[in-house]
Amino acid sequence: MSPYRQLAFGVWLSAATWSATYMFWPESESRAAPTRDDIPISPSHFTPATLLSSETTGPNSKLLTLKLPTHLVPFPEDLNPVWSIYMKDSDIQVERPYTPLEGIDKQGIMKFWIKRYVDGEVGKWLHSKNVGDSIEIRGPVPTWAWREGEYDELVMISGGTGITPMYQLIHHLLINQKSTPSTSTPRITLLHSSRTPVELPPPEILQPLKSLAAAQPERFKFHLFVDSPGNLSSPASHNLQVSRIGTSAVQKALGLSQGSSWFKRKSSAEATKIDREKLGKRVLFLVSGPDRTVAAIAGPMGRNLSQGDVGGILGEMGFTSQDVWKL
CATH class of the missing domain: 2.40.30.10 (Translation factors)
Structure with a gap:
């Protein structure tokens, strides 16, 4: 050098x-x-x-x-x-x-x-x-130091322009790769929310993500959510879910569904709690977006832009600071 x-x-x-x-x-x-x-x-x-x-x-x-x-x-x-x-x-x-x-x-x-x-x-x-x-x-x-081989799976949850750090990491790991990604590259699921369809990221961001999800479904999954359909007559045709990102969306991102044996062994009061060891994989949640989005998903940031405690949906599911990073 x-x-x-x-x-x-x-x-x-x-x-x-x-x-x-x-x-x-x-x-x-x-x-x-x-x-x-x-x-x-x-x-x-x-x-x-x-x-x-x-x-x-x-x-x-x-x-x-x-x-x-x-x-x-x-x-x-x-x-x-x-x-x-x-x-x-x-x-x-x-x-x-x-x-x-x-x-x-x-x-x-x-x-x-x-x-x-x-x-x-x-x-x-x-x-x-x-x-x-x-x-x-x-x-x-x-903003955050990516380390190869540390996680089996990344679950990214973003709102508004909070998608930009997620896109940078996805671009680095998957989109810009000239060859097949390394076996140590984690599987990635991106859940992104905007208030209305007109506020969704532009095609320059969405199209590469959609193409990647179609070409490498075993490596990358992408789901879009809007709070309201706005003037869009058929959100389904645009692969949009008219709802906020909630517990069920996180469960599905982890490969857990209401019909799985996991939930058959759980009472309804315990169904949202996740036993991290029984997941059988090292998972990290990355959360980014407006303050209200971050707080709802993972709890508010701490003082002086520190991470703070994990709360919100992820906290209710039993995840801790070992599993969550707020960008």
């Missing part, structure tokens, strides 16, 4: 510690971070990127594509998921993290699905940008 590559990789390895420290820095400290355009992107400074495209995908969402100059691109193969990039609203000097859907390629391309919230200044600012505008970014900052 060249000295330059060692340096870049070392910056990446230290990013987790750096980002944890950063979360508690006074805001004035981040405003003082320098902007550099002569060295690769890093959590320690801002880097100008160019907005290549801005596509409206829903009433309050856009698909943005950014490009870095190639000499500022880190080594993509060194960036294991899940990681994010901070984007800065240069008008008010505030930044927020966003997850690049496919990571970053060697040409410096990154794609983001970003929602505009009424009280979200950075999201509104990003939605106002035009193609060709410069956007300052900082990162990559690790």
